[in-house]
Structures are given as C-alpha cells and as structure tokens.
Amino acid sequence: xxxxxxxxxxxxxxxxxxxxxxxxxxxxxxxxxxxxxxxxxxxxxxxxxxxxxxxxxxxxxxxxxxxxxxxxxxxxxxxxxxxxxxxxxxxxxxxxxxxxxxxxxxxxxxxxxxxxxxxxxxxxxxxxxxxxxxxxxxxxxxxxxxxxxxxxxxxxxxxxxxxxxxxxxxxxxxxxxxxxxxxxxxxxxxxxxxxxxxxxxxxxxxxxxxxxxxxxxxxxxxxxxxxxxxxxxxxxxxxxxxxxxxxxxxxxxxxxxxxxxxxxxxxxxxxxxxxxxxxxxxxxxxxxxxxxxxxxxxxxxxxxxxxxxxxxxxxxxxxxxxxxxxxxxxxxxxxxxxxxxxxxxxxxxxxxxxxxxxxxxxxxxxxxxxxxxxxxxxxxxxxxxxxxxxxxxxxxxxxxxxxxxxxxxxxxxxxxxxxxx
Numbered sequence: 001x002x003x004x005x006x007x008x009x010x011x012x013x014x015x016x017x018x019x020x021x022x023x024x025x026x027x028x029x030x031x032x033x034x035x036x037x038x039x040x041x042x043x044x045x046x047x048x049x050x051x052x053x054x055x056x057x058x059x060x061x062x063x064x065x066x067x068x069x070x071x072x073x074x075x076x077x078x079x080x081x082x083x084x085x086x087x088x089x090x091x092x093x094x095x096x097x098x099x100x101x102x103x104x105x106x107x108x109x110x111x112x113x114x115x116x117x118x119x120x121x122x123x124x125x126x127x128x129x130x131x132x133x134x135x136x137x138x139x140x141x142x143x144x145x146x147x148x149x150x151x152x153x154x155x156x157x158x159x160x161x162x163x164x165x166x167x168x169x170x171x172x173x174x175x176x177x178x179x180x181x182x183x184x185x186x187x188x189x190x191x192x193x194x195x196x197x198x199x200x201x202x203x204x205x206x207x208x209x210x211x212x213x214x215x216x217x218x219x220x221x222x223x224x225x226x227x228x229x230x231x232x233x234x235x236x237x238x239x240x241x242x243x244x245x246x247x248x249x250x251x252x253x254x255x256x257x258x259x260x261x262x263x264x265x266x267x268x269x270x271x272x273x274x275x276x277x278x279x280x281x282x283x284x285x286x287x288x289x290x291x292x293x294x295x296x297x298x299x300x301x302x303x304x305x306x307x308x309x310x311x312x313x314x315x316x317x318x319x320x321x322x323x324x325x326x327x328x329x330x331x332x333x334x335x336x337x338x339x340x341x342x343x344x345x346x347x348x349x350x351x352x353x354x355x356x357x358x359x360x361x362x363x364x365x366x367x368x369x370x371x372x373x374x375x376x377x378x379x380x381x382x383x384x385x386x387x388x389x390x391x392x393x394x395x396x397x398x399x400x401x402x403x404x405x406x407x408x409x410x411x412x413x414x415x416x417x418x419x420x421x
Contacts, residue, residue, distance in 0.1 A: 019046075019384060020377045029054030032401050034382070045383045045397045045409055048353075051242055051267030052313040053400040059270045062309035066302045073296050074101075080304035087311050089278060091249050094258040098284040100277045101299030105238040105265025106134030108275045111293070112261045113138055113199065115283055116232045118290035119260075122196030126186045126226070128161035130388045132208045133201060133236055142201060155195040157186035161209040162218070163388065164346050165357060165364075172213075180221035187229045197231035199261075204251030205240035205353065210387030211394075213348045216256040223257055232283075235259035238275075239353070242267050243314055244399060246324030246351025254350065272306035273297075319399040323351035329403050330354060330395070333410035341417045343368060346392075352399055355383075356413075357392040360421075364389035368421060375416040381409060 004025060008016060027037045031053040034042045044054070052059065066080070074081060081101060089097040102108050117123055127133065127142040134140070140148055141156045152158075159182030160168045162175050169178025187197050200222065205211055223233055240251035241264055248254045250262070260283060265275035275298075287293070297303070314320065331349060334356055338344040345359035358365040358372070369391045376383055386394040395409065 019373075019382070021374045022377070024377065024382065032398050032405055041380065042377075043381045043397075043405060043408055043412075045381055045395045045401075045405075047382070047398065048239060048244065048396045049266050049271050050398045051244070052270055052310055052317070052319060053398045054271075056270060056309075056313060058313055059272075059306055059309040062305040063272060063302055066305035069301075071300055071302045074299045075294070078301050078304075080301040080308070081299040084304045084308045084311075087308060088276065092262065092278055095280045096258075096262060096278050098279055098281045100279075100284065100287075100293075100295075101303065102275045102277065102295050103273045103297050103303075104134070104275050105236070105263060106136050106139055107295070107298075108238070108263035108265055108277045109134045109139045109142075109201070109234070109236060110136040111277045111287075112234045112263050112279075113201070114291055114293075115261055115277070115279060115287040116199035116234065118287045119232060119283055120196065120198045120230055122198040122230065123155045124157070124187075124190030124195035124197045124231075125155060126157050126159060126183060126190075126197065126200045126231075128202065128206070128209060129158040130161040130209045131158075131203065131206075133203075154193055155190070157190060159183050159186055161388070162206055162212045162214060163210060164212045164348060165359070166388075167212075176215075176218045176221060179218070180225060183222040184225050187225060187231075191229065197226060197229045199232045199234050200226045201234045201236060203236045203239060204255050204257075204259075205245060205350070207239040207353070208386060210357070210392050211349060211353060211355070214255065216254070219255055219257055232260040233257070234261045234263065236263050238263060238265035239396070242310070242399075243320030243323055244351050244353050244396070246320065246327045249320065268310065269303060269306040270310050272303060274303040274307050276307075314399070317400070320351075322402070323399050326401055326403055326406060327351040327354055330406040330409065333406060334413075337410060337414055337417070340414070341421060343417065343421045349395070352401055353396050355386070355392050355394045357387065359391065364391035366391045369393060371420045372416055375420050376412060379412045379416055381412045383409075 025037045133142045167175040235252040262278040334347045343358050344356050346357040358369050366389050369385045
C-alpha cells in the first residue's frame, strides 16, 4: 500500500519540506493542540499561523458566514476590506494608514520591494546574511539558506546579522555600531555600482536570525544611514506582529523606530491565506502610478472577514497581555532549566516567541538541537530550531498558550534534555 509520505513525494516533489524525522500526520486542531490520525494529542509550541488558536470558533464562523453571503475580488466595491483596513491601520502610528491586501507574506514583501523602487527610483536592497523573507523571484534574492540559481544579483547586499553568542563587532555593546557599519558599507557598494539604495529590509525581531536580545534603538544608526542615502525602511512583521512579542503590537515599536513600509502575513487570518502591506498614502500612490498591480484574491470579502475576526479576538481575549505574561513566566521556567543543563547556553525571547540556544564543548550544538526537536516531538510537544547554526530551540505557539502549557513544555524539555544530552 502506498503511504502518505510516498504519495506526497510523488505529487508534491521529493524535497517538499516536512518537520521531524517521523513527520506528524495531522488530522485536526483546537486551541494550542493538534491531533494526528491515530488520535494522539500534541502541544503545538511552534505554529504561529493559528495566531488565536487552531480553529478558533469566531474565526471559523466569520469565514463560513461570509463565504455563504459574498466572495469576489476588489474591483467591485465592498465594505469588508474597508472596515478591516480602518481597524488594522488604527494599530499603526506615524501616517501608516494605507494598505494593499495580498495572499501571503512572500507577496507582501515582493510588493514592498516594488514600492521602495517606485519611490526612490533605485533598485539596491540590503538585508542580513542569515534571514528569510519569502519565495518570489525578487524576494528569494534576500534569503540566506539557499543561494539563488546564478548567485545573488548585483543589486543585493547582505550584512552580518546580530547574534547573542557571536555578536557582530565582538560584543553585544559594540553590536549596534557594527551592524550600522555593515549597512554603511553596503550603501557605498550599491551607490558605486549604480543601483543605489531603495530599501533596508529587516524583521524587527530578527526572527530567522535567532531572535537575539537587542536594546531599543539598536537600528537607529543603520536606519539613519539608509535614509540619508535616500532609501526606505521595510519592516517584515510576518513573525513578530499582532502582539506576539507581548510588550508591543509590532516588533518595530519594541525597537523604537517607524518603518516606511510594513509587511504582514502568516497569523493575519489564523490560517486563512491573507497578508498585507501597510504604508503611507504617498508611498502607495507612487507604487500604483509606477506599477499596474492587481491581486485577484487579495482583500476578498472572506479574507477580510477572517482577518477582522482575528483582530477582534486578539482584543477581546487580551491576547497581547497574555503573550507578555505567559512569555515572562515561560522564560523563568527555561532559565531554571539552564541551571540544571549545561548545554543551555542562552535563554531569550519576548512574549510568546522564545527559546534556548544549545552549545557543547564551546561549539554550537547543532546535532543535539536536531535530536531535541525529534525527542520533543516523540514526547508530544512540537517545536523546531532556528539560527545560523540551527542550534536554537524555537518556541512560537498560538497566542492562547497559557501557564499550564508553559509548565508542560518545561517539564517535557527537562525530560528530553536528560534523555538526549
């Protein structure tokens, strides 16, 4: 009999990504839990797509009701996208009150790059050397995990990413200046080769870089250099946004800067494919004049209804406050574990986005981290790894994650470390 994995390889390709040595064959989800086809329950500590919990009844109801009433594209006028646009942009300051709705974070970042080109008339892009921003042809030029066919194009520059254990500049104190120096060098190179600088693109939580601990103002000098060169700042909030980091709604607020363009994705519709680009009206107008852009499914009534339901649930269930309080509690548990397990070199995070970095014998414990990911899965807790060496356990659960869930995570992590490390 052909297995599901064999069918998957045949239909979706032999390298279609799966998590874990023994992939989880999921059947249903609710809140912070997933169940596999055999009925086993898993604590989901990794999936940020169901931001307000798997299959939240209010989001499910909003999708069903709207699908049964109207679904079409935005060349017709409908109120749902306008109501959502007003609700979403009210969460931003400093004139970020226009938006384009799309279907994925990749699309959002692709549109953001074109916005920057339209405004500046330049094509140069700066990102970090350990990041991911999506998979369109343009955006994939920023990704560090796999070099694009033909190599990186001449309009792209990657600067050393910040890091807790191996900080740029040799120390955490010197890291902001070192990051800014890297950006300044990239600007000079792009101006010399004729591209100029259209934008600096960063996740303000540096999520794929391993979410290093950064002080407010860390990016100030780098941002000033980009703006002095005529470039814009794009904040990719696909992972830290919508209150996940607890202290703020958006990662750029936590670092204390105002971007020109913000991109949103994964958690925006709680699993429904919806994303957006938020920006100033002048930037949006310039983009629309320079590019003939239309997205058939972006902002359709069902997507808008799903996204609005997510916003309302975040507010009504106080999920930003929950992320803050539960995250602080969880970090306390992990710091206690660090005292018992020498392989834990660093504990860090903000809100419901946290984790532990593993080192052994003075080196990143990449193999051990991979073992831990599978061991946790075998024990019924789902998480994964991140960072330059894939040696950091990454915890990013739905934002309904509570203290009892954090207790369970810490207990299983303690047991798994004892068994594997």
